[in-house]
Amino acid sequence: MRIGVVTFPGSLDDRDAQRAVRLAGGEPVALWHGSHDLEGVEAIILPGGFSYGDYLRAGAIASLSPIMSEVVDAAKAGMPVLGICNGFQMLAEARLIPGAHTRNAHQQFIRRDQRLRVENADTDWTNGFVAGQEITIPLKNADGRFVADAETIRRIEGEGQVTFRYVGVNPNGSVDDIAGVSNKAGNVVGLMPHPEHATEPGFGPDTPVAMSSGVDGLTFFTSVIRKALVK
Amino acid sequence: MSSVPLASTTPQSTIVVEVMPKAELLDPQGKAVTGALSRLGHSMFSEVRIGKRFELTVAGEVTQAILDDVQKLADDVFSNSVIEDVVSITVVPLDATSAAL
Numbered sequence: 108m109r110i111g112v113v114t115f116p117g118s119l120d121d122r123d124a125q126r127a128v129r130l131a132g133g134e135p136v137a138l139w140h141g142s143h144d145l146e147g148v149e150a151i152i153l154p155g156g157f158s159y160g161d162y163l164r165a166g167a168i169a170s171l172s173p174i175m176s177e178v179v180d181a182a183k184a185g186m187p188v189l190g191i192c193n194g195f196q197m198l199a200e201a202r203l204i205p206g207a208h209t210r211n212a213h214q215q216f217i218r219r220d221q222r223l224r225v226e227n228a229d230t231d232w233t234n235g236f237v238a239g240q241e242i243t244i245p246l247k248n249a250d251g252r253f254v255a256d257a258e259t260i261r262r263i264e265g266e267g268q269v270t271f272r273y274v275g276v277n278p279n280g281s282v283d284d285i286a287g288v289s290n291k292a293g294n295v296v297g298l299m300p301h302p303e304h305a306t307e308p309g310f311g312p313d314t315p316v317a318m319s320s321g322v323d324g325l326t327f328f329t330s331v332i333r334k335a336l337v338k
Numbered sequence: 339m340s341s342v343p344l345a346s347t348t349p350q351s352t353i354v355v356e357v358m359p360k361a362e363l364l365d366p367q368g369k370a371v372t373g374a375l376s377r378l379g380h381s382m383f384s385e386v387r388i389g390k391r392f393e394l395t396v397a398g399e400v401t402q403a404i405l406d407d408v409q410k411l412a413d414d415v416f417s418n419s420v421i422e423d424v425v426s427i428t429v430v431p432l433d434a435t436s437a438a439l
Contacts, residue, residue, distance in 0.1 A: 164418055171415070200418065207420035209359070214366045254363060254421060280364070 153194025166196030212280025
């Protein structure tokens, strides 16, 4: 499966996302923000980083990049799209998912191995998990506080669009401990923590079994590939 | 400054757009400044909120078409309606700009 990873000016984790795709058995395709060509990919990842220096609002200028018009059209047509951290902020700015992000409530940049609960295991990017399953993947952000008005929160909670919730610690003050959300169809998923940093033994979060052995993030990428195979 | 010739002979107009975080949302920046003011002895300020000001410069007069465009940009680009409100769009008159120069 060809999975595109878009590089924006200021992207940091595009190579890591490409590597995660490869480790999951997919073929990563580097896409460029300034192009209008999706190069025939079957899924798209918007990676983490600080596109355009987070000027204006985190993800705001990137969400207006040339390639984003194609990404938005593809997402609305059902193509799987995963937004990680800065990519999550872009999805919100592009209105592909509900809500928005503000500065962390405590004003600090935070980096930690974060426990999450998978609330919806039916999306294109989470079908390899079991609903209620707890996973640990790294989190690192400054503008990670997910917010939406009360009515939107009620709606997305009711529709199962809350995909991940922080467990143990709410690291940024997100409403209802929301760590990730999807669109209604479940093909577009965004989350603040970084699954691509927990895909290879020796380079992931610590687990009770061994240091740095956590690979919970790999399931995001195998999920989308499995979904394509069974379609 | 009055002796410095202007680079362009066309007078410039400025449109000012002001954006604030929604009242019901926590403004961590403002909260931090409120705390600092209190530590400095200015405890009479119960709240500080920090927003953004955009100054858009155009050559010549500000037409209705330009204002319509600014209104749309203010709603779609300069602010995110989930977290922010556009609180004002103001045209700085031409003569006021020249006076400032």
